[in-house]
Amino acid sequence: MKIVPLLAVAALMAGCASVSPEGPRLDHTLTATAQSERIKYVIVHYTVSDLPRSIKTLAHGTEVSSHYLLTDTNPPFFYTLVDENRQSNHAGYSSWKIYNQLNSASIGIEIVNPGFTETPAGRVYAPFQQAQIDQLIVLLKDIVKRRNIPFGNILGHNDIAPQRKQDPGPMFPWKQLADAGLIPWPEASRVAARLPGFQQQLPEVAWFQRKLAEVGYAVPQNGELDQATRNVISVFQTKYRPSLYDGTPDAETAAQLDVLTSPVPVLPAAPAAPATPPPAEPVDSN
Incomplete structure (x- = not known):
């Protein structure tokens, strides 16, 4: 009585192990919506x-x-x-x-x-x-x-x-x-407008760390001006202010960071001018 089930299981396993000589049967008619380019x-x-x-x-x-x-x-x-x-x-x-x-x-x-x-x-x-x-x-x-x-x-x-x-x-x-339109850049006029405020009051180190992380950098978030934070600030300065990249959080670096992480405000579109009505036709008195 036990021989038949064992034979059935063996046959099923043999069927699963067999491979079609034509290869796997693939249907290419469907494409997933949730996908993206691997290279980012x-x-x-x-x-x-x-x-x-x-x-x-x-x-x-x-x-x-x-x-x-x-x-x-x-x-x-x-x-x-x-x-x-x-x-x-x-x-x-x-x-x-x-x-x-x-x-x-x-x-x-x-x-x-x-x-x-x-x-x-x-x-x-x-x-x-x-x-x-x-x-x-x-x-x-x-x-x-x-x-x-x-x-x-x-x-x-x-x-x-x-x-x-x-x-x-x-x-x-x-x-x-x-x-060339390939990377974002802190607009000079916006940086200049924000510079005086940062010269008057420089943000805390934690502010620099948050802004750098917002840009994309892996940076400590401990509020301390440690060597790891200085290294990240120096890299940022190397790109956007290569004349001085000593890793010191200064007013110009703060202004550039603030501009890069602040979207340009979009002004509301001006209302469309009303269409000029066509001139009235003269009334025919006849």
């Missing part, structure tokens, strides 16, 4: 080396890579090292807003640049070639269009890893990307 960010780096060593590290190394490598040749061009649909290992331990470990959600662009040298007078950063920036802007516009990258999601490596990274450094011309 573009991260800009410098290589801290010359072109041959950059190629050796990014193309032939086993630890780090990038989707694109922008050369310093004349003229500069891009090596496409990793397909955009695949993950490259360029971001490392990183965070921005609600995202962590941005390798899986970003495209990495490395720019050949020596980075910085240590001198008796302090650290000196190397400038970027204008031809490199021109090429970069062309590629960024293309990626933003194809991938629907949200406005504000083109970042530097130091933005997403402020405690351990400096690239692309204070010589990177972020303002040119803003002028």
Whole structure:
């Protein structure tokens, strides 16, 4: 009496294990509404080396890579090292807003640049070639269009890893990307209007920490001007005020933060002028 059920179970298991020679049966007629592009960010780096060593590290190394490598040749061009649909290992331990470990959600662009040298007078950063920036802007516009990258999601490596990274450094011309419509920028007139108030009364450290977090940075929220907070302030200043990036919370930094985190007020539309009625026709007295 027990043989029949056991045989049935064995037959059922054999049927489940069998695979159709044509492969799985897939129906592609439905598409989920709740989905989005996997790539949400573009991260800009410098290589801290010359072109041959950059190629050796990014193309032939086993630890780090990038989707694109922008050369310093004349003229500069891009090596496409990793397909955009695949993950490259360029971001490392990183965070921005609600995202962590941005390798899986970003495209990495490395720019050949020596980075910085240590001198008796302090650290000196190397400038970027204008031809490199021109090429970069062309590629960024293309990626933003194809991938629907949200406005504000083109970042530097130091933005997403402020405690351990400096690239692309204070010589990177972020303002040119803003002028090209690729990133937000604190409007100078609005910053100037708010500057006197912050010069008169500088906010507490906790205010700076809240504003930096609102922008997107991973920053302590302890109300203390510790080294981690200074590092984040310095990264912010490197981008928006590269003439001075010592990590000190000052009035200009406060004004820039306040403008970046305050939407431009939308003025109500003026009421439409009433339509002019057509001239009255003369009355026919006949």
